[in-house]
Amino acid sequence: MGDIAVETEFGGRAGAHVEEPAGFVRRYIFSTDHKVIGIQYILTGLFMAVVGSLLAVLIRLQLGWPIHRWPLLGRLLPGGIVDGVITPEFYLALVTMHGTIMVFFFISYVLVSGFGNYLIPLQVGARDMAYPFLNMLSYWVALLSALVMLASFFVTGGAAAAGWTSYPPLSAVSSAVPGSAWGQTFWLLAMALFIASMTMGGLNYVATIFSLRARGMTMMRMPLTVWSYFIAAIMALLAFPPLTAAAVMLLFDRHFGTSFFLPSGMVVAGQLLPHQGGSPLLWQHLFWFLGHPEVYVLILPALGIACDLLPVFTRKPLFGYRIQVYCLMAVGVLGMVVWGHHMFVSGMSPFSGEYFSVATLLITLPMAIFGVNMMASLWGGKLQLSTPMLFTLGVIAFFGTGGFGGLFLGNATADMQLHDTYFVVGHFHFMIGGVTLLGTFAAIYFWFPKMFGRSMSEFLGKVHFWLTFIPFFTVFFMQHFLGLQGMPRRYYAFTTYEFLEQTQGQNVIISVAALILMAGQLVFLANFGWSLVRGRRAETNPWGAATLEWTVGSPPPHGNFGHVLPVVHRWPYEYSLERAAADYTPQTVSPQEAPVTA
């Protein structure tokens, strides 16, 4: 009854919506079509990724060869590289902006907003998002946010330099570090805009998944990609607003004399500050209340996508679909209540430390099950090692490796030695860096034919995979061991400490591997650009996949499904049915035509 009402109401509205808007601007620029918005997000995010990667190159040049001069780079970036030497203030801005851009403006935009927008309506059988205008607004606010963040490089003092976590007082007192002059203000404004945009997007995801599913698309017939976006969007809606509040509070501390995060008696650069009564720890709680769920907001879609690609390239159903859904839910709940594991040595009560330790390691249960089920999905399958599948296998390997590092860091006792060392840097690069990066690439190679009607080169894709997987693993696996040796993060150089002398050679290896990794991404950009223009034309369903987006043209028409919305009869993993026409059975095939197994 409810389903029919929704369909009628939507069908009526969508009737008009099927007509494509005329004019270039309404179609491709200020578009309310979720597919256009998704692609806009993806292209914006890829641009930001290029910026973020170039910052990483400079970081690795400095850490690999701390006393070398780079006169040529100095000519390119005279503000940050003086006489060929990267200055400490520029280095801190590099570290801060690399983290911020990669987490919030690359992975969030491409994987969460980009593919989320593109895939959710197509995979649940809707014509568009529940609120198309809000969706468009979300993109334009996101673009504004990215521009404000980029602009911060050009203001007095340069970009923010207090780390991507922006702990006050460093981020609150303008004389504390050059980046805290105007760069930090821009950073906070950009973050507030980013969260506003993510909130609009998240509302759309939840509303669309709840109310616009096609007939027969029950929750338990949704692809795990949609499930992961659903859980991620709920987490984002609950966890992000506190940081908006915190950002506004910090802006007030910076410019209007309030003292939310600043206690009395602080003396900076010889000046006694007038603040009193605040607590720097409050920011850490508010930041990590967003920051930790954010990790799951980014990583869950990568895992969901990996789960959806496994059946396509093994030609058999996913192992443990229902269990995977329950695991996502469990992670969604537990992920909200473990933020304190970032603060074990912060001066927070040691009793909280014990709680956060036990709770954090509980997440191991759903996450280990999730990983095991992904691996079990390979068993008995007919594996096809296409490019998207290679990246999916990479996701499994990185998820395991990064997850095991989490067993160290979630443990307060072990964290006492490892906190704020390169162990942490290695760990989170495997998780929110590696799993999400490989998941993003898997998604791009897999859905590129659907999005642009052309296929990417398989050969270049495989070259790209190996030039990503091996150097990435080398860089960040080795960093774990730098951390065990006690190497602290956010250091401009490691030359002054005797106990770190032995790490110099390792840092050179890591830098070389990082440069190979970056060079490997050129293969991807070339493949992406070339395929966009010259790629082989793609048919409707080049991979033989069973989900709804593969039942419509490549690229799908405006309104996605023509005049009749699809009706769903089965789960999304119906492969290699015995009495079926092909080795895949789309979700729209009725039980009369082929048996339903779930």
Add this chain to the structure above:
Amino acid sequence: MSPRLPSSKPTVEALLIGFLFLATGLFGVAYGARTWLPPLASRHGAGIDAMLTYLLVTVGVLFLVGHITLGFLIWRAAGQQRVTHRLATRKAEWILSAALGLLVVSIGEAGVLAIGIPVWNEYFGASPPGDAVLIEVTGAQFVWNVRYPGEDGAFGRTAPRLIDDTSNPIGIDRTDPAAADDVTLQNEIAVPVNRPVRLRLRSKDMIHSFFLPHLRVKQDAIPGMTPEIVFVPTREGTFEIACAELCGLGHYRMQGLLHVLSENDFRLWLQQQR
């Protein structure tokens, strides 16, 4: 099926890819097998090292077995001409999930509960023994200001308004009689070996983190708070102090030295500082 899909014959490529995933695990464990930690020099640090060793061994095994399994599954599945195992039963799914999930979570939680929390309690829970050496360390951009209370065992009052970076870096109130015998230094701490050290951490500007890699000590120093830590150095020698929380441009060179001396040498050293 679409003819463009890659073939599923057992090719050299499949073997290679299976092997590379397997080799990732082998390489990882072989690389990680040596001792990386700075040589230990504190009592509670033995507990932290035990915790880390436990994790390195158990997680190392999981990592190795996981990658070998993944490599094997890839090699095996890439060689199949057809799907041999389509859909597992619900029961099989639950059994495998529960068994392996519980195995991993119990390795993690057992570490915390059996090894981790006792060490955590030893470090934070114990009240400082009477013979502990009391020291105050005040972090500042980019100096560790060190203060000993002197004979009277009490620190003199401090006031932020008295702070002068050259003459009075932590703002000691000289009118307070308890301040008269306070000993102040910068970037250097001396402590006697095998006696508890009670360290009171303060900061006058940013958040710093007092990090002694060899003694497995790390604690943030935060403006407005005065956390205390207790540790027992067990080896004579000089150990480096690093800052482990980003505090500004000079964060990377906010270096100090901890001298662990014999009881006698410590007494002499402290007298020389007066």
